[in-house]
Amino acid sequence: MEDPYTVPYKGIYAICDEDGKKAEIIEHSNCYGGACWSLHHYAKSPAVTNARAVGECIRYSVKIGPSTLELKSSVAAAGIESVICDDSKNEVQITYxxxxxxxxxxxxxxxxxxxxxxxxxSEAGGGKTATGKIFVPKRKRVLIAIDDTDSCDEGATWTLTHNIGKAVSCEDAVYLSQALVQLYPVPEKTQNCMSTVLEFGCTTDAAKEKLIADIKELLLKYSVSENTGMLVYSGFEITDDLKEYSHLGRTMRVSREKMLETAQKNHVDIILDGNGVIGAMAAFAWFAQPVESVKPEFDVNSI
Incomplete structure (x- = not known):
């Protein structure tokens, strides 16, 4: 073993809001047990407002700026001291x-x-108290919602979208999460009536535009449906309108007119305008919530 006392994380990414007040630190672990230990202790940091595990990733919602971190063995043995954004360098400094x-x-x-x-x-290990500063690119959240890529004979939207997400992921547009969203079953459904939302962290507007173009190209190449819908929403948080639309799409049939109205009000870009856009719009509200998103909101006994 080259370094038996180090387990590097697979990746660490910082998504920042538009106002420079909040961020989300996403840590992709290589050791889930160690990551859960961090989750328990880091959640107590003054800078952290929320902490949760999503698969192998630990996601920390944080306040941007300095804070005072007091450590105590076995009780609060580690944490995030500060998160500082440097807009001039498009970087985020995280101090642990x-x-x-x-x-x-x-x-x-x-x-x-x-x-x-x-x-x-600093030096670490044994009984030492150590400090580490890392610098990562400042990223913006880009959500891609997709529905209706399959047919009654072949295909599956969740597999295609995940494979596309992996294929287009790069340093400037990293693939962060996928959630499958259970919709209200309508007659036009292929079978299970699910839509999908992919989450990316983009460093620049140019990276975002290339990401969108690449995903569109792959959907046009591999989708076996003429009704594929692809939507794009960029924002740190989901609007109340998108949450309301999602509830409607998961409990009743929604019209195309309602989808178009919601898209216009919430700055959602329609990239592929097949009928799948109606279900795709309902997926945005569930990004990075894959355990909850698959649960039906409709009365299963009424279907």
Whole structure:
């Protein structure tokens, strides 16, 4: 073993809001047990407003700016001290602290992750208290909602969209999550009536535009349906209108007119305008919530 006391994260990414007040730190772990230990302790940091696990990823909602982090062995043994955005460099500086093994996690494990531009770390291990600063690109959240890529004879939207997400993922437009969304079953459904939302973190507007073009090209190439819908929403948080539309789409039949009205009011771009856009619009509200999104909202006994 080259370094038996280091388990580098697969990737660390920072999604920032438009006002420079909030961010989401997404850490893709290589050791789920260690990541869960971090989740437990980091959630107590003053900078962290919410923390949750989504598969192998731990997602921390944080306040941008400095904070005072007080560590205590076995109780609050590690945490996020600060998250600072540098708009001039389009970078985010994240400062971690930890005691003992938590110090290893705060320094080398995160410093060596994919997505880290550079780092400044202290000595760690044993009984030391360690500090690690990492610098990562500042990213904006881009959501791609897709529905109706299959037919009664072949295909599956969830597999195609995931494979497309992996195929187009790159340093400037990283694929972060997929959620499958259970819709209200309508007669036009192929079988299970599910739509999909993909989440990406883009570093620039140019990266976003290339991402959209690449996904559109692959959908046109591989979709076996003439009704494929593809929508794009860019924003740190989901609007109330999109949440309301999602509830409608998961409990009743929704008209195309309602979808068009919602798209216009919420700055949703229609990239492919097949009838799948009606179901696709209902998927945005469930990004990065794959456990909850598959559960029906409609009365299953009424179907």
């Amino acid at each position: 602290m930890g005691i003992g093994g938590g110090g290893i996690g705060a320094t080398k494990c995160r410093a060596y992750a994919d997505g880290v531009l550079r780092y400044d770390i």
